[in-house]
Amino acid sequence: MIRFDHITKKYPGTTRPALNSIDVEILRGEFVFLVGASGSGKSSCLRLVLKEEKPTSGSIHVLGQDLRSISNRKVPYFRRNMGVVFQDFRLLPNKTVFDNVAFSLQVIGKSRGFIQEAVPDTLKMVGLAEKSQRLPHELSGGEQQRVAIARAIVNKPQILLADEPTGNLDPTTSAEIMSLLASINASGTTVIMATHEAGIVDQMQRRVIELVHGEIVRDERQGGYATASIPTILPAPTTDAPASEPAPVAAVYARPAAAPKPALTHPSAPVPETSLSLHQAAAAAVAAAASPVSSPVSRPEPAAPAPVVVPPTEDAPHTPVPPMTRPVLPVAQDDEPEQLTLAEKLGLRAPGEKPDQTGEQNVGPTR
Numbered sequence: 001m002i003r004f005d006h007i008t009k010k011y012p013g014t015t016r017p018a019l020n021s022i023d024v025e026i027l028r029g030e031f032v033f034l035v036g037a038s039g040s041g042k043s044s045c046l047r048l049v050l051k052e053e054k055p056t057s058g059s060i061h062v063l064g065q066d067l068r069s070i071s072n073r074k075v076p077y078f079r080r081n082m083g084v085v086f087q088d089f090r091l092l093p094n095k096t097v098f099d100n101v102a103f104s105l106q107v108i109g110k111s112r113g114f115i116q117e118a119v120p121d122t123l124k125m126v127g128l129a130e131k132s133q134r135l136p137h138e139l140s141g142g143e144q145q146r147v148a149i150a151r152a153i154v155n156k157p158q159i160l161l162a163d164e165p166t167g168n169l170d171p172t173t174s175a176e177i178m179s180l181l182a183s184i185n186a187s188g189t190t191v192i193m194a195t196h197e198a199g200i201v202d203q204m205q206r207r208v209i210e211l212v213h214g215e216i217v218r219d220e221r222q223g224g225y226a227t228a229s230i231p232t233i234l235p236a237p238t239t240d241a242p243a244s245e246p247a248p249v250a251a252v253y254a255r256p257a258a259a260p261k262p263a264l265t266h267p268s269a270p271v272p273e274t275s276l277s278l279h280q281a282a283a284a285a286v287a288a289a290a291s292p293v294s295s296p297v298s299r300p301e302p303a304a305p306a307p308v309v310v311p312p313t314e315d316a317p318h319t320p321v322p323p324m325t326r327p328v329l330p331v332a333q334d335d336e337p338e339q340l341t342l343a344e345k346l347g348l349r350a351p352g353e354k355p356d357q358t359g360e361q362n363v364g365p366t367r
């Protein structure tokens with residue numbers, strides 16, 4: 001489903017690669033944690049999957065497609081197979097819960113009838129059926145993240161990428177969000193989540209890929225946040241094992257002991273201005289499109305791991321969830337026209353594509 005072959009990513013103006021010859025394969029239906037210290041390359045991995053960034057060398061296959069073969073203009077369509085959830089929610093503050101979720105369907109031209117059916121179903125699934133007419137600032141942080149998740153899955157994406165989705169939430173609320181993500185995964189959606197939160201990773205006992213300085217030092221089928229042993233699982237030979245099948249446990253080989261595990265502190269290094277991150281671009285789009293409101297954007301210290309109680313996956317409600325996600329990402333840099341609509345900024349529509357009557361707001365360039 002997702003395969004990195006010898007992926008190296010070096011950002012302009014940097015000496016050390018953010019990712020250094022990464023080989024990894026993620027199968028359909030897996031739930032994968034990306035862990036590692038700030039700057040270890042987690043977000044870079046997600047940006048590469050989304051084709052927000054291009055690798056310096058190596059090849060990436062997502063959903064059977066070599067990303068090099070997808071033109072920049074086609075990127076928004078490619079991203080319709082993926083949903084994205086951020087730490088800071090990225091909701092449209094002047095739109096109701098319903099409209100926030102409906103927005104992502106409107107911009108890809110779904111019919112009114114489809115929207116009227118899909119949005120309530122999805123809000124029900126995330127436990128917000130009763131709050132569809134609220135504005136984001138009338139919701140708790142956990143509820144806002146549920147809206148963001150609803151927006152990400154309403155079009156049934158095959159892959160859900162979550163970048164620190166619990167980073168702004170307290171442990172109890174984080175556990176609820178993890179239960180929801182587990183439920184979405186149980187329905188067949190592949191979930192890849194970057195996190196610093198040890199308690200969550202330890203409770204979930206899912207596949208853990210640990211990065212240190214852009215290299216994979218651990219890949220465990222059912223791992224915790226930190227493990228004494230550092231086995232690495234070789235990519236399985238087949239790419240698209242169905243979700244219903246148990247993920248094949250591939251050969252395990254011992255890798256040379258990795259560098260000492262760095263302190264897993266929260267991000268502190270500023271991202272160079274030369275490249276707007278996925279987070280920054282989407283946040284800027286939302287901020288530009290609306291009046292000041294809700295979304296907390298500051299990154300708090302990591303939550304204390306111990307108190308997090310995440311229901312085991314097996315116990316997660318197997319609510320029918322459509323397997324899929326929606327793009328909430330900015331379009332590729334080199335494809336950006338000077339004036340983008342919000343939908344274009346969020347990666348929902350190709351730049352220049354004719355907008356429909358969705359109340360979409362124009363926003364100026366963010367870089």
Ligand SMILES: Nc1ncnc2c1ncn2[C@@H]1O[C@H](COP(=O)(O)OP(=O)(O)OP(=O)(O)O)[C@@H](O)[C@H]1O
Binds near residue numbers: 011017269271
């Ligand atoms: N646009 C960019 N331009 C230059 N360097 C970048 C850019 N984005 C990331 N980097 C660098 O690449 C490395 C990996 O960054 P990345 O954001 O992928 O790490 P991360 O593990 O997600 O960190 P965090 O947990 O803080 O989000 C870091 O050294 C970072 O400074």
